[in-house]
Amino acid sequence: xxLDLLIAIFxxxxxxxxxxxxxxxxxxxVEKSGVLNLxxxxxxxxGAITAFLVVFLTGQHYLAIVLAAGAGIATxxxxxxxxxxxxxxxxxxxxxxxxxxxxxxxxxxxxxSARPVTLLGPLFPADLATHPVLxxxxxxxxxxxxxxxxxxxxxxxxxxxxxxxxxxxVGENDLSAHSIGYSVIGVRYAAVAFGGAMAxxxxxxxxxxxxxxxxxxxxxxxxxxAVALVVFASWRPFRLLAGAYLFGLVMTMELYAKAGGxxxxxxxxxxxxxxxxxxxxVVLVLISIRxxxxxxxxxxxxxxxxxxx
Amino acid sequence: xxxxxxxxxEPSKLMLYVTPVAxxxxxxxxGAIIFSLIGxxxxxxxxxxxxxxxxxxxKWQDLGVKAAPLIIIGxxxxxxxxxxxxxxxxxxxxxxxxxxxxxxALATYGxxxxxxxxxxxxxxxAGGAAYAAVPALLKTRLxxxxxxxxxxxxxxxxxxxxxxxxxPWKDPMGMGFPQTRRFAADALLPNIIPGTIVHLGVPIAIVxxxxxxxxxxxxxxxxxxxxxxxxxxxxxxxxxxxxxTIWLALLVSGALAGLAGMLEVAGPFQRxxxxxxxxxxxxxxxxxxxxxxxxxxxxxxxxxxxITFVGGEVAQTTIGLSSSATGVFxxxxxxxxxxxxxxVRYRLKRVIPAQEARA
Numbered sequence: 001x002x003l004d005l006l007i008a009i010f011x012x013x014x015x016x017x018x019x020x021x022x023x024x025x026x027x028x029x030v031e032k033s034g035v036l037n038l039x040x041x042x043x044x045x046x047g048a049i050t051a052f053l054v055v056f057l058t059g060q061h062y063l064a065i066v067l068a069a070g071a072g073i074a075t076x077x078x079x080x081x082x083x084x085x086x087x088x089x090x091x092x093x094x095x096x097x098x099x100x101x102x103x104x105x106x107x108x109x110x111x112x113s114a115r116p117v118t119l120l121g122p123l124f125p126a127d128l129a130t131h132p133v134l135x136x137x138x139x140x141x142x143x144x145x146x147x148x149x150x151x152x153x154x155x156x157x158x159x160x161x162x163x164x165x166x167x168x169x170v171g172e173n174d175l176s177a178h179s180i181g182y183s184v185i186g187v188r189y190a191a192v193a194f195g196g197a198m199a200x201x202x203x204x205x206x207x208x209x210x211x212x213x214x215x216x217x218x219x220x221x222x223x224x225x226a227v228a229l230v231v232f233a234s235w236r237p238f239r240l241l242a243g244a245y246l247f248g249l250v251m252t253m254e255l256y257a258k259a260g261g262x263x264x265x266x267x268x269x270x271x272x273x274x275x276x277x278x279x280x281x282v283v284l285v286l287i288s289i290r291x292x293x294x295x296x297x298x299x300x301x302x303x304x305x306x307x308x309x
Numbered sequence: 310x311x312x313x314x315x316x317x318x319e320p321s322k323l324m325l326y327v328t329p330v331a332x333x334x335x336x337x338x339x340g341a342i343i344f345s346l347i348g349x350x351x352x353x354x355x356x357x358x359x360x361x362x363x364x365x366x367x368k369w370q371d372l373g374v375k376a377a378p379l380i381i382i383g384x385x386x387x388x389x390x391x392x393x394x395x396x397x398x399x400x401x402x403x404x405x406x407x408x409x410x411x412x413x414a415l416a417t418y419g420x421x422x423x424x425x426x427x428x429x430x431x432x433x434x435a436g437g438a439a440y441a442a443v444p445a446l447l448k449t450r451l452x453x454x455x456x457x458x459x460x461x462x463x464x465x466x467x468x469x470x471x472x473x474x475x476x477p478w479k480d481p482m483g484m485g486f487p488q489t490r491r492f493a494a495d496a497l498l499p500n501i502i503p504g505t506i507v508h509l510g511v512p513i514a515i516v517x518x519x520x521x522x523x524x525x526x527x528x529x530x531x532x533x534x535x536x537x538x539x540x541x542x543x544x545x546x547x548x549x550x551x552x553x554t555i556w557l558a559l560l561v562s563g564a565l566a567g568l569a570g571m572l573e574v575a576g577p578f579q580r581x582x583x584x585x586x587x588x589x590x591x592x593x594x595x596x597x598x599x600x601x602x603x604x605x606x607x608x609x610x611x612x613x614x615x616i617t618f619v620g621g622e623v624a625q626t627t628i629g630l631s632s633s634a635t636g637v638f639x640x641x642x643x644x645x646x647x648x649x650x651x652x653v654r655y656r657l658k659r660v661i662p663a664q665e666a667r668a
Contacts, residue, residue, distance in 0.1 A: 039454065078644065088647040091395055091456070095594055096643040103636025112632040216633070221464045228457045270472035277461040281447075282459060288451040 007132045009252060011209060015032040016146055016255075017083070017248025019044070019205035019219075021147045023226035024233070024240050025154050026198025026259035031192035031230055032158060034171035038094025038200050039079050041223030042101020046075045047203025048196050053213040054301050055207065060297040061120040065143070065204050072200020075101060080192040087304040102217060109214045114302040143209050148241075149199070167191060174305045184305045199223065206212035221277065228280045232287050234296040243283070252274050312416070314655040321653050322629065328649035333359075333613060336642045344634070353628045358620035358638060361627075366388040371619045372612060374547060374577060377514040378403070378569040378589045379545040380611035382519045383596035384604045385565030389523070391602050394558035398459025399566040400443065400590025401466040404565025409436025409487060411581040414496035414574075415478060425495045430571055437567015438560045440466065445559035445599050449552040452504040453525065455559065467586050474581055485653040488582040510572035514607065522604035527643040534558065592618075595643045614639065 017028035023040050030037050047068035053162035079097050082088040123137040123145060158164040169177045170187045178184045194203035206218050225247060337355045345351030346663040382399050389396045396402075417425050443462060447453035448462045471487070480490040498508040525531035537544040537554040545551065569589065574581055594616050599608030622637030 015338050036430040052544060057426050080379060082644065082647050086648050087650045088650055092598060092643070096398060096640050096647060099595065099643070100640035103633050103638075103640055105630050106633030107637055110633065129654060199407070221460075224457065224460055228461070231454065268476070270468040270475070273471075274468035277464040280461045281443075281458050283446060283455075284453045288447075288453045 004132060007136060009256070010136060011139060012252045012255065013245060013247075014246040015209055016251040017244040018144050018147045018209060019135045019202040019241035019243035020226050020229060020247055021240060022143070022150065022205065022223055023199050023202035023223055024229040024244065025147070025237065026148050026195040026202070026233060027226055028196075028230050028237060028240065029154055029158075029167070030179055030191045030195035031301055032298055033167050033188045034174060034233060034298050034303065035083065035188050036090050036217040036302040036304070037076070037079055037192060037195055038091060038227060039076070039096070039101065040195075040202075041096025041201035041219060041221065042098035043072045043196050044074045044203035044206075044219045044223045045101040045105040045217070046200070047200030048119045048206045049073045049109045049203075049214060050200065050217055051108065051204030052112065052207040056112065056115060056214075057117070061118075061208055062142075065201055069197040072196040072203065074196070074200070076196025078193050079196075080189050082306065084188050084192070087306060089096065090302050090304070105154070106216045109216065110139060112214045113216065114213055116206060119210045119212045138182065143205055143211060146201070149242055151237050158237070166303050168298075169298055174300045174303075178305070188305070202226070217245070225276060225280055226262075228284060232283050234285065234287065235298065236296075246283075247276055250279050250309070312369060312657045314651070315364035315658045316630050317654060321656070324649070324653045325601060329601060329610070329646055332642050332645035332649055335645045336638055339645075340638055340641060349397050349630060349634075353625055353631050357627055357630070358617055358635065360620075361526045361614045361623045364621040365623075366547045366624070368619050370502070370507050372615045373511045376608075376615035376619045377510040377612040378573055379509075379596050380436055380560075380608055381517050381569040381572070382566045382590055382593035383600060383607040384518050385552050385562035386593055386597040387600060387602040387604060388521065388525065388534055389558040389562040389606055390597055391538045392534040392554050393541075393556040394448075394555050394562075395456045395557055396441060396444070396459050396562045397456055397592055397594060398441070398463045398590070399562060400586055401459065401463030401589045402563040402566035402586065403570040403573075404463070404466040404470060404586050406437035406570030407438040407581065407585055408431035408466075408473065408570075409433050409567065410571035410574050411473075411478070414492040415489060417496065418490070418493055419515055421493075423495070423497050423644075425493075426575065429496060429575055430568065432660050433567045433571025433574075434564045435483070435567070437570060438564040440567070440585075441559040441563020442556075445556045448559075456568060459559075463590070470581065470585055471583055474583055478581065480580075484620055486648070489580045491583045492517075492575060493570075496575060498572065506577070508572070508576040510576050511568075513568075513572065516612070517568075518604045518608045522643040525604060530557070535628050592639065595639055598643060599646060613642075 023044060027037065027040055050071040051068040053062040054067050055061060065080055075097065079093055082093045083090045120143065123142045158168060166182055167187055170182060170184050174184045191262040203219060207214060211218065229240060229243045233242045254275060255269065258269050258271040322528070337359050341355040344354045362372055382403060385400055386396060408528060412430040413429045413432045434456055441459070444455040444458040447458050448455045472490055475489045478489045480486070480488055482490065499512060501507055501509055501512065526535065533549045533554060536547065537549055537551060541551060574585065576587060578607040592614055596610045599613065600610035617635050617638055621632045624634065625632050626629040
């Protein structure tokens with residue numbers, strides 16, 4: 001295997017893992033505040049169709065990303081209102097949000113499938129990325145760097161800032177946080193909105209970074225894999241990186257197998273397509289064998305907050 | 310005028326049953342408004358989706374056929390959710406049930422006999438239960454979240470269909486289409502009303518729901534599911550094993566989803582095709598909630614959901630509305646229902662300003 005191919009594979013892996021990484025980073029913050037939003041897949045689809053329509057109509061990629069984030073926030077607020085203001089069941093509401101996002105995006109994208117748009121180009125000028133090795137560093141679009149920056153930013157926010165400490169306190173012990181005067185619901189609304197924005201941007205990666213078109217359900221369960229990734233990373237931002245690239249590698253192998261290259265194509269393509277999902281199950285199993293995984297979960301995860309009144 | 314929420318001493322039984330009806334009505338009202346605002350014929354959409362299937366008697370048979378799998382899967386899910394076991398992979402268990410039944414139908418091709426259909430039914434039930442056993446095993450032995458595992462297995466099961474109909478089970482006379490051959494006559498569900506498409510699955514769905522209602526309200530099993538779901542600590546004191554409950558919840562819901570898969574493949578589909586996963590497994594989640602996790606309620610909720618499916622098809626042909634609008638209406642219903650849940654546990658109390666000032 002020559003260097004060029006290796007570099008090509010590496011770049012594909014980074015691209016494939018980017019939406020999962022962005023969505024998982026957002027969901028990690030949401031869960032750290034004690035909220036389990038299972039609507040990531042639905043919010044991603046809303047973000048994907050928003051980004052597609054904006055690019056299709058205006059050709060503005062960065063505007064598309066911003067509006068996809070906005071659409072993600074708007075969708076997440078349905079979840080926020082139901083679970084935080086009305087203390088509805090979080091699992092059921094998250095599922096409903098995914099069903100909603102699937103239906104809404106299909107409705108909004110009606111008649112647009114298979115219409116091509118242009119991908120978001122690399123961030124740095126092409127002169128910087130002429131050498132193959134430099135391409136590994138400078139050859140990506142802004143979304144890839146955004147994903148990496150957000151991982152560091154979220155780590156820094158949770159570990160080093162006062163606001164991050166408050167957010168973690170709300171997720172670990174909502175009653176104490178409430179009694180010393182922090183707004184549990186307010187913090188959780190902010191976290192859910194952040195998760196919505198990130199899921200929206202993650203959805204935007206599909207038409208802008210991976211396949212330049214709209215297709216119904218084009219996120220294909222990646223939002224759910226992002227939720228699984230947060231468990232895999234045991235709520236630590238930097239572990240998300242390892243997990244996301246692992247999934248990116250599996251998905252890239254599928255692409256190469258389908259392209260009919262070499263030894264990979266001996267295995268039925270359907271098995272390759274099923275592999276990311278099966279790998280998720282295997283990874284969840286491996287992580288639960290390690291003892292510390294579940295103990296690191298935020299203590300209030302998924303529990304509605306009901307101050308005594 | 311201001312309102313304040315006040316916790317009820319007991320959950321309101323009245324609100325428990327009023328809110329699902331209210332959420333359907335609200336969905337029709339708000340749906341009409343929203344769809345009009347975004348440039349569709351909102352009133353027409355609501356009329357075609359919610360009313361035409363009821364007023365047009367030619368559509369009643371479609372309602373029965375669509376409601377049957379939703380009721381069967383919804384009953385299983387309502388049992389699991391009662392026990393706080395979140396099986397959301399019913400779609401995958403439905404697929405595996407359909408595939409297992411297809412395996413029997415293809416293996417017995419060329420044979421005749423009354424025993425083929427019952428054998429397919431057993432295979433379907435076993436296939437669905439076996440696929441649900443994976444999350445059950447992982448949950449009870451390793452504490453792996455059943456939401457994620459059951460859902461991931463759903464995505465994998467769809468790929469298994471694609472593989473089987475593309476290669477080993479492909480119809481040799483199918484002109485290259487990726488599908489199995491049409492099942493032999495003895496492997497197809499009989500029609501119960503001549504001249505319609507109503508098949509044996511429709512009465513089976515009603516019987517399943519009635520049995521489940523009886524079991525859940527009258528037996529120790531039903532009591533165990535409810536107690537473990539509502540009060541896990543008390544259940545442990547009472548000697549109910551949590552692991553056993555998780556196993557039962559997943560096996561029962563998986564078995565019923567598998568039965569629905571068998572009935573669909575041997576009924577409407579008559580063969581296995583790549584389009585076999587039709588989201589019944591996901592829609593049944595809404596059915597279970599809308600039916601208040603009560604098997605009798607699930608019958609009604611299954612019919613309501615079938616109305617929106619049939620109505621969605623009507624709206625597609627009459628006013629050109631995308632069938633995906635159905636999903637938007639269905640999720641809207643669930644949103645209203647979840648929002649209404651607060652009225653079950655709390656009551657709205659008018660706050661008189663002077664009183665508040667004193668307090």
